[in-house]
Amino acid sequence: MTQRKLTDEEARTALSDLEGWSLENGKICRKFQFPNFVAAFGFMSQVALLAESMNHHPEWFNVYNRVEVSLSTHDVGGLSEKDFALAHKMSGLVGS
Numbered sequence: 001m002t003q004r005k006l007t008d009e010e011a012r013t014a015l016s017d018l019e020g021w022s023l024e025n026g027k028i029c030r031k032f033q034f035p036n037f038v039a040a041f042g043f044m045s046q047v048a049l050l051a052e053s054m055n056h057h058p059e060w061f062n063v064y065n066r067v068e069v070s071l072s073t074h075d076v077g078g079l080s081e082k083d084f085a086l087a088h089k090m091s092g093l094v095g096s
Contacts, residue, residue: 003073003080014084021087027059027072028083032094034065043067043093050089056082058090 006014015023021030034040040062051057059070071087073080 003076003082005073005076005078006080011079014079014081018084018087018091020091024070026078027070028079028087029068029070030087030090032067032069032090034067037064040065040067046093047086047090051086054082054086056086058086 011023011028015021015028018028018030021028023029032040032043034043044060044062044067047058056071056073059072061068069090071083072078073082
């Protein structure tokens with residue numbers, strides 16, 4: 001499936017369906033917090049499998065119980081439907 005860069009309006013509309021996510025520097029971003037490092041790493045492991053199956057990989061940063069995520073589609077030079085699909089799946093893993 002060929003991806004295309006979403007317009008600013010399309011991105012804002014898609015973002016309105018994602019609780020806890022924000023638009024920063026042309027990427028959608030979210031900070032997740034977990035009870036401990038094992039829970040944070042478990043989340044990252046689950047996301048790694050999802051992302052690989054979608055051939056779409058997040059930029060992320062982890063310290064102890066926090067995981068900070070930024071999503072964009074490098075192939076289109078901005079946001080695509082892939083970013084929002086992965087964001088929804090990530091949010092679903094934590095229940096929001």
